[in-house]
Amino acid sequence: MIEYYNDETILFIDGNFVKASEAKIDLFGQTLHYGYGVFEGIRSYETVNGIKVFKPRTHFERLQRSCDLMGIPFTYSVEELIQLTYQVLEKNNLSNAYIRPLVFCGPNMELTAPSDVSLMITAWACEQHPNLKQKRICISSFQRPNPKAVTVEAKVCGLYVNSILATTEARRRGFDDGLLLDLNGFVAEGPGANFFYEKDGVVYTPPAKSILPGITRKTVIDVCKELDLPVEEKYFKPEDLFEADSAFFCSTMNEIVAIESVEGQPVAKLWKDSMGALIQETYRNIVLDKSYSYVIV
Numbered sequence: 413m414i415e416y417y418n419d420e421t422i423l424f425i426d427g428n429f430v431k432a433s434e435a436k437i438d439l440f441g442q443t444l445h446y447g448y449g450v451f452e453g454i455r456s457y458e459t460v461n462g463i464k465v466f467k468p469r470t471h472f473e474r475l476q477r478s479c480d481l482m483g484i485p486f487t488y489s490v491e492e493l494i495q496l497t498y499q500v501l502e503k504n505n506l507s508n509a510y511i512r513p514l515v516f517c518g519p520n521m522e523l524t525a526p527s528d529v530s531l532m533i534t535a536w537a538c539e540q541h542p543n544l545k546q547k548r549i550c551i552s553s554f555q556r557p558n559p560k561a562v563t564v565e566a567k568v569c570g571l572y573v574n575s576i577l578a579t580t581e582a583r584r585r586g587f588d589d590g591l592l593l594d595l596n597g598f599v600a601e602g603p604g605a606n607f608f609y610e611k612d613g614v615v616y617t618p619p620a621k622s623i624l625p626g627i628t629r630k631t632v633i634d635v636c637k638e639l640d641l642p643v644e645e646k647y648f649k650p651e652d653l654f655e656a657d658s659a660f661f662c663s664t665m666n667e668i669v670a671i672e673s674v675e676g677q678p679v680a681k682l683w684k685d686s687m688g689a690l691i692q693e694t695y696r697n698i699v700l701d702k703s704y705s706y707v708i709v
């Protein structure tokens with residue numbers, strides 16, 4: 413079990429740095445009751461150039477946009493948020509960490525936008541080399557939420573009920589993770605990660621319609637372009653994956669995670685021979701601020 417905080421942990425909440433064990437929230441808050449809040453997941457790394465938060469601007473712009481889309485008033489600037497994040501890391505003596513900013517709302521049992529909004533930023537240690545175990549995934553019976561029912565491009569707390577249901581189902585069936593489809597039966601994404609697969613020298617990923625368009629997904633697409641690896645956004649069905657050469661999930665937390673099989677059907681290539689493995693190595697070099705030009709041959 414990950415230790416998210418201990419007696420020494422300091423977090424930022426509404427203008428103050430306080431001990432996590434002493435921070436208080438209101439039990440009548442709208443976020444606690446209705447899941448109406450937004451958050452981010454960000455990584456920092458011990459790089460060759462010191463401690464670096466990876467793409468902090470992009471993450472905080474998404475946090476601001478999530479607030480906008482939800483109608484949650486939010487006044488912090490991106491610069492302030494970045495500064496606060498580095499302060500949280502420093503106060504907790506963290507280098508390789510996962511950072512969790514959460515915007516949550518005060519007491520309001522009406523189904524209306526809030527006036528009382530809080531921000532907390534916390535962080536916990538996160539191993540530099542994430543679990544490289546390959547995943548055996550299944551097709552979830554849960555769909556991703558209909559983008560006309562809720563704004564899926566916002567990182568909204570309540571949307572994660574869907575992710576928890578899918579993961580719980582996958583584990584009960586003996587798989588590591590689930591892959592969720594959209595309302596038309598096309599592959600969408602994992603419970604907390606975007607999805608790519610390789611076929612005949614091209615990497616495919618679903619269009620940004622029924623998914624959270626991840627920051628890692630965008631980095632992967634940029635890496636493919638940089639390395640001249642053909643990459644395409646397209647709709648595809650789960651059946652197409654039974655022919656896949658390789659496949660992977662990607663997210664800030666777990667970076668690039670190899671998929672071994674879909675519903676028990678193994679992908680064709682060994683991970684080390686796949687395009688995903690090259691992308692994984694390149695991604696790691698980018699987050700660690702290392703030059704990655706040597707992989708371009």
Ligand code: PMP
Pocket residue numbers: 453575601602603604605606623624625626627628629662663664665
């Ligand atoms: N989809 C979902 C549902 C997620 O929760 C995440 C993790 N934030 C992602 C995709 C990947 O997004 P990112 O690369 O920005 O972490």
